[in-house]
Amino acid sequence: MSPTPITFTNVRKSYGNNSVVNGLSFRVNSGECFGLLGPNGAGKSTVARMVLGMAQPDAGTITVLGESIPTRARLARARIGVVPQFDNLEPGFTVQENLLIFGRYFGMSTAEIDAAIPSLLEFAHLESKAKARVSELSGGMKRRLTIARALINDPQLLVMDEPSTGLDPHARHLIWERLRLLLARGKTILLTTHFMEEAERLCDRLCVIEKGRSITEGSPNELIEQQIGGHVMEIYGGNPHDLHSLLAPHVSRAVVSGEALFCYASDLEKARAPLLDHAGLRVLQRPANLEDVFLRLTGHEIKDS
Numbered sequence: 001m002s003p004t005p006i007t008f009t010n011v012r013k014s015y016g017n018n019s020v021v022n023g024l025s026f027r028v029n030s031g032e033c034f035g036l037l038g039p040n041g042a043g044k045s046t047v048a049r050m051v052l053g054m055a056q057p058d059a060g061t062i063t064v065l066g067e068s069i070p071t072r073a074r075l076a077r078a079r080i081g082v083v084p085q086f087d088n089l090e091p092g093f094t095v096q097e098n099l100l101i102f103g104r105y106f107g108m109s110t111a112e113i114d115a116a117i118p119s120l121l122e123f124a125h126l127e128s129k130a131k132a133r134v135s136e137l138s139g140g141m142k143r144r145l146t147i148a149r150a151l152i153n154d155p156q157l158l159v160m161d162e163p164s165t166g167l168d169p170h171a172r173h174l175i176w177e178r179l180r181l182l183l184a185r186g187k188t189i190l191l192t193t194h195f196m197e198e199a200e201r202l203c204d205r206l207c208v209i210e211k212g213r214s215i216t217e218g219s220p221n222e223l224i225e226q227q228i229g230g231h232v233m234e235i236y237g238g239n240p241h242d243l244h245s246l247l248a249p250h251v252s253r254a255v256v257s258g259e260a261l262f263c264y265a266s267d268l269e270k271a272r273a274p275l276l277d278h279a280g281l282r283v284l285q286r287p288a289n290l291e292d293v294f295l296r297l298t299g300h301e302i303k304d305s
């Protein structure tokens with residue numbers, strides 16, 4: 001049996017007085033997309049760097065593909081594909097040359113790299129750009145090339161730090177589609193993200209972290225079901241505190257967030273009745289999502305952090 005892709009047990013990491021990872025434990029299983037979801041500054045990139053042996057834990061145990069980290073990180077890294085948060089492609093070189101350079105870095109022969117390049121270009125939808133310089137590519141194309149580059153050594157495990165940050169919605173959807181293809185091919189992915197939607201669409205399981213601590217862990221559906229259940233009504237345009245007094249007795253939970261009131265209930269029709277006398281409100285009804293889970297567990301929205 002192949003070793004567990006990643007185990008993290010009671011890992012701690014501080015920078016000076018800043019305690020960035022506080023006793024974090026999680027396990028990534030073969031073939032799953034495991035997400036670390038949290039606001040900026042939660043410690044996600046630090047965790048990703050510790051997985052790669054690029055940041056040293058102060059305490060705790062980390063194994064990656066059966067290797068003890070950081071002592072055997074070099075061995076593990078040879079079997080991991082890495083997609084860093086910021087593209088570090090060679091801008092003056094062509095798409096093809098970037099793949100070649102990276103393959104050499106992994107000790108592959110030119111013949112091996114040449115054999116791998118066509119399918120990588122196809123994967124990245126960059127067949128027509130093979131001879132284009134990286135500086136001529138759009139942000140989405142660069143991201144897809146970075147992902148293709150991470151696949152050059154056919155790794156079983158991919159570590160992706162905020163893979164779609166900075167992209168427009170169309171480019172982001174293309175990236176998600178490529179990542180789903182990798183999962184269908186049996187790859188394991190550790191993904192850090194602060195996008196609820198990305199986590200909800202891609203992750204089989206996720207660990208929601210804040211200030212370097214796990215605040216909950218499970219599949220997106222499990223978390224939504226356990227923490228929220230049912231439906232959400234967002235109400236804008238009135239005094240949210242007055243609306244809270246009005247509606248709280250009729251719903252399972254009501255929370256003021258900024259200018260809005262969020263109401264959670266299994267039957268929102270009944271909950272809407274007291275609003276009939278209040279004109280001018282904008283009421284949005286929708287199924288619960290991970291943003292609601294985060295709000296419930298932390299008391300604030302992820303983008304406010």
Ligand code: ADP
Binds near residue numbers: 015020038
């Ligand atoms: P995230 O990826 O969730 O945005 P990071 O892991 O990048 O979070 O950062 C978590 C915290 O650790 C931040 O407060 C950041 O300033 C700090 N930090 C990260 N790397 C370093 C470093 N090399 N030196 C000092 N502080 C760091």
